């Protein structure tokens with residue numbers, strides 16, 4: 001795994017709220033991670049969240065046809081865990097966001113199936129159980145992601161415009177811009193990738209993806225990271241019910257079983 005970023009990439013991430021990082025994984029690493037992801041999703045069937053705590057299941061809704069979405073694969077597959085919770089990756093993220101440590105929030109396999117719906121413009125962090133201007137996600141292409149099959153698009157600089165106000169990830173591509181009209185005045189940037197490339201995006205950067213117009217699957221593995229010390233905001237998201245019920249707003253989210261530390265400088 002190529003976990004060195006250039007100073008240019010770091011500056012670009014901070015300015016734009018996302019950065020493209022070609023060649024994160026070698027061809028053999030892509031093969032290893034892709035096999036682990038596909039094994040995990042096969043094991044899960046229609047169940048959306050692995051490893052307990054949620055009974056969310058895939059149905060036939062518009063959203064269920066945006067992608068095959070399966071979460072927390074790291075809890076059931078050691079290879080996924082080795083990649084997504086890798087300390088070198090965590091250290092790299094600390095360099096992007098200047099925080100002293102990250103916990104995993106959740107990972108997600110996002111497979112845009114042939115002819116899958118587009119992914120509406122959205123922000124990630126407002127859905128989660130903590131609010132932070134320094135949350136970050138990695139999006140790894142495990143097959144080439146192209147303009148034709150639904151590669152990622154980002155709206156540069158929107159991490160600085162966003163609050164935690166949320167919109168549902170429904171059918172309308174543009175609903176986010178009703179809440180944040182200024183974001184609609186900025187040109188979005190497409191980030192096509194070869195398998196093994198990745199991008200990083202801040203949890204408040206507006207992003208989306210086109211439809212998959214091809215007969216092949218767009219296979220991506222992603223993971224969201226929470227700065228150490230982040231506190232509970234009252235939203236359940238995918239927290240297990242018993243844990244959720246035990247939390248008060250303002251509690252530090254520090255459950256080492258559910259959100260283990262990926263990397264910390266220990267300060």
Ligand SMILES: O=C(O)CCC(=O)C(=O)O
Nearest residue numbers: 110119124137139209222
């Ligand atoms: O893969 C997609 O289409 C969307 C991915 C996304 O929203 C994310 O990684 O936060």
Ligand SMILES: [Fe+2]
Nearest residue numbers: 122123124207
């Ligand atoms: Fe997202």
